[in-house]
Amino acid sequence: MPKAPVLTPQADDFPRWYQDVVAKAELADNGPVRGTMVIRPYGYAIWERMQAEVDARIKAAGAQNAYFPLFIPESYLTREAEHVEGFSPELAVVTHAGGKQLDEPVVVRPTSETVIGEYMAKWIQSYRDLPLLLNQWANVVRWELRPRLFLRSSEFLWQEGHTAHVDHDDAAAYAERIHLDVYRSFMVDVLAMPIWVGRKTAKERFPGAVNTITCEAMMRDGKALQMGTSHELGQNFARAFDITFLDDHGVQQHVWTTSWGVSTRMVGGLIMAHGDDAGLRLPPVLAPVQAVVLVIRDEAGVTDAADKLVAELRGAGVRADLDGRADISFGRRATDWELKGVPVRVEVGPRDLANGEVTLVRRDTGTKVQVPLTGTAAAVGAALEAAQADLYAGALARRDAATAEVATLAEAHEAALTGFAKLPWAAVGESGEAELAKSGITVRCLQRADGTLPRADDEADLVALVARSY
């Protein structure tokens, strides 16, 4: 009899598989308040790696980090009509504090356009103060009825950028720049995830935005996940918060603002885009631990050799850790590292050492090769590079195989059972969008025929990408 699988196989029950991975790879736990999430050290290490990579890109795009308060006066939210309408169902509101009822209730930020707008108004006087490019790393609260760890929780962690510009074109260009140079670059180069970049339909747009650009990724069950968004807010918030500047002709004008964010949801996306029946598969560029050196048995100088290997790998710039827990069976430890998705395992045992070699195992492919002890660092480096490329190629192949180009709504329905459908936006329209919604299918984004970003909803010959989504 074969052993029971470590995880529920994806093909049996994908959501169950997801929960199993989150639990067994020790990524997160449910918090005591329904919908809240405890991020465990390994899950948080993944998030910290994401933060580091995204933060560096944000700074390269010229934005600076700052921090705004968790509590926002309720009145701020109500100043922008669409914004308050969009968020009010999921607001957590503090009515009592300091032992008494508050004169004005305070909301826990669901996003910070409003507070930041208030301060932009204070700080911006002249066109010389523009553009103002701010970002903050923070937690936000959006009360959720149907929570799922990482994908949808009542409190989550994210980065939210908020910028102000002299005119529409500068704002639009910056929102697009962030989307491509920060988000797409990060998702493709670090997460090894292919994504569609497109424009949200009016129905799917951020409350208060005039345009929302999205990164849409496909999970291994064929469903879509929105991995990040950038919004052009036009002058909506500038008017609501009176953010004005004196232009170079001495004329007072409202600024044009943008906002953009990615969250801990990306951890969920990463799990579901790459994970397999043995657990997580982390792309090497992201992985908190890129290589684990595993002592098979602590005899004949094996531990010493393993220690040296770890030091050598670290010297070569590899994030390497030692697993010298020789009191736990080899098989158990091997499965644990597979669950955690560590890209490369270097196994060292007496037999290897006797031959002057080590066993190198790739997590993504499962391939095992013997390499000379003296060439380990180089072999690990090569394996990491190959794994990064192969994970991307695999995800891209799966996505393209599960994306059908169709012509009609009926065909789109069919295709969305297993993946994405691409069809002319003209064949969908707002009525078609409502029709699809009845089956739980949404228009993920609109693209031009060549895959580039549309400048307007009513451009001719736009293509709609539709799918079921998380």
Added chain:
RNA sequence: CGGGCUGUAGCGCAGCUUGGUUAGCGCGCCUGCUUUGGGAGCAGGAGGUCGCGGGUUCGAAUCCCGCCAGCCCGACCA
């Protein structure tokens, strides 16, 4: 908010129909010995207000009533 289901050890469950010893099983946990090249084996051990409250009964995890909580499906979201 409407419909369906479930509450028994950290997790997953059996037991309930037909009330009756000390409430079991798997995983996990602790101790010891033997193990360690794919989730170890054996032996011993710890761990429970059976969701909560009431009722029926000599006796309730089991039957009855009420409550509470959670899960799944229909309107929104990073």
